[in-house]
Amino acid sequence: MPDVPPGASALCGVRLDRNGHVLYVDANGVDVAPDQLVVVQRAGREALARVVFSPPQLVSNEPRVAPEGKISRVATEEDIARLGSPHRADNGTAGAALPIEWTEWFVTPGEAPAVQATPAEEASARAFIERLFGSAEESS
Numbered sequence: 001m002p003d004v005p006p007g008a009s010a011l012c013g014v015r016l017d018r019n020g021h022v023l024y025v026d027a028n029g030v031d032v033a034p035d036q037l038v039v040v041q042r043a044g045r046e047a048l049a050r051v052v053f054s055p056p057q058l059v060s061n062e063p064r065v066a067p068e069g070k071i072s073r074v075a076t077e078e079d080i081a082r083l084g085s086p087h088r089a090d091n092g093t094a095g096a097a098l099p100i101e102w103t104e105w106f107v108t109p110g111e112a113p114a115v116q117a118t119p120a121e122e123a124s125a126r127a128f129i130e131r132l133f134g135s136a137e138e139s140s
Helices: 077-083 100-105 125-133
Strands: 011-015 023-026 037-042 045-053 070-074
Touching: 023 037, 023 070, 037 077, 045 077
Parallel strands: none
Antiparallel strands: 011 023, 011 045, 037 045, 037 070
């Protein structure tokens, strides 16, 4: 991490929720990178957050923004299981040790599974899968 002037904190931005507002927090000497999960201390409580930008990426700070917490550490699998991911519904992804990015592919308990295809011409799951992976005839 680059040197920070005495008396100043190395600010970085994190989100507690996928589309939540960006919180400025003190990196607290922890080397972080965008998209990394970290444990943040705010008002005496721990929370899991995703890094949006690291201290070297903060070019200017106008007007002066005070940190709203500080990073304790990079999140471990235990932290993710204990605190829950800030970017997942409770759909069992973390419990199954699947990548956090997969959470949007699963439904929460009680929801009906569904295939959501963007293009209108994909009226079936088969058309969607063939677009992504090709048809069985093409691979033969």
